[in-house]
Amino acid sequence: MKRTITMMMCLLPVLGFAQQPGKNWHLQSKDADKVYGTGVIKAYDELLKGKTPTTVVVAVLDGGIDTLHEDLRTNLWRNLKEKPGNVDVDGNGYKGDVVGWNFLGGPNGQVTNEASEYQRVYFQYKSMFENVQNEKDVKKKDKQHYISWVLSKSLLKKGDTVAPVYFRGEQVKDDLYNEKDRFYGNSNLIGDPYFHGTHVAGIIGAERGNNIGMDGIASAVNLMGIRAVPNGDEYDKDIALGIRYAVDNGAQIINMSFGKAVSPERKMVEDAIRYAEKKGVLIVNAAGNDGTDIDLHPHYPSPFHMKGEGRASNMITVGASGATEAGLVAGFSNYGVKTVDVFAPGVAIYSTLPDNKYSPLSGTSMATPVVAGIAALIKSYYPQLTAKQIKYIIENSVTKIDFPVTKPKSGGKKVAMTELCRTGGIVNAYDALVMADKMSKAN
Known part of the structure; x- marks a missing residue:
C-alpha cells in the first residue's frame, strides 16, 4: 500500500469530476436521472413521506470530525450523561466524552503522522x-x-x-500491546487529519433540507466521532477499542473507512468485531484503494475470521463505483468475489470538509459511508430490523449489473460484475427500503 495519507485512509483525489453528473449524483437514481446512484432522493419522495423515523446512532471511526461544522453539529451524537472537562461524570472511563473520543490524543499532544x-x-x-x-x-x-x-x-x-x-511514543502514553490499557486519549475530535472523518460524516448524516451545503443520506441520525486513524496506518489496538467504545455507548452502525495490508494484532480487532456482532451492531468497512483483488491480498480489517471459522455476519465490505456505465467500477477500487460484498458510489462524492467547507472526493472511503447511510436510513424507519437483516437487505436489493465492466488495473479487461463482488451489484436505497418494509411486515 502506498505510503501516503490518501491511500492509508482509503481516500483519493477526485477523478474526472468535471465529467461527472451533479454534485449529489450518488443520491439520484438510474431510472429518473440516468446515473448509477442509490435512489435516496426518490425514496424520500415516494416511500418515506408522512413516516416518522427513529434516530439511529452511527459511529464514525476515523480521523476525527469538525464538531463545529454548520452542516453536522445538529446531528452529532451527544453523551447526555457526561459533561465537558477533565471529569468522568458517567463513569465509562473516558473523561469529557460529550461527542465521542480521541484514541490518538494524550497529555503531550495528538498523533498526526504515523x-x-x-x-x-x-x-x-x-x-x-x-x-x-x-x-x-x-x-x-x-x-x-x-x-x-x-x-x-x-x-x-x-x-x-x-x-x-x-512517532506515537510519548504522545499517548499507553501500552500499545495491552488491550486492558483502555482509558487513554482525550475528548478532542478536531485533530489532523480530521478532514477525512468530516467528509465521511457528511455523506452519512449532514443535515437534510437546511439549504446549506449538501444533504446526508439519513435524516434521523446522531454521528458519534471516534478518532483512531492518523496520517499513516492505524494501530490495531485503537481500532479494537474504538469499536468497543462505539458499541458500549449505543452505536447501532459503525463506519470504518480505512485499512492496511498488515495487521499484527489482528485478534484484538477480530474480538472487537465479534463483540459488536454479539451486541447486534452493523459494521460497514472499506475495501481499499489499491485496485487489487483482496481475496488474494487481504485488506484489514477483514470480515474473515483468523482460524477459518467463517466470516462476521455483521460486516459489509464495500468497493467504489462511478456514475456512468463507462466508469462503473472505479479504477482505484479493490475488489474480491469472496471478500467484497457490494459496490457503492465512491467517485466525486460531494460532502463536508472542516471550517464549513465542501468538496467532492473519491475513494472507497466515500463509498463506505454511502452504505452506512443507507443502513441508518433503513434502521431509522424500521428499527425492529437487526444488523443481520439490514445486511441481508442491502446485499439482496442491489442494482444488478448485467453488462461487462472494466476490472481495475487490468489494462482495460472486461469482466462480469459478479467476478468483482459477491452480489454483482450497486447498492440501491429505494429497493432496500421496499424490501425492508416487506420484511418488517412479515416479522
Missing part, C-alpha cells in the same frame, strides 16, 4: 526473526508475529527506516 504498519512490524521484530531459516523453528506463541514480519519484509521499500516507528 508509519505504515509494515514498517513498524519489520523493525520491531527484525532482531527476533531475521536469522530464522525455517518457520518450524518459531515458537507457537510467536508464529502470528513471524507471519506478519515476513509479509512486512516483502513490502519494505528502499529508504524505509526505523525512525517513523516511534
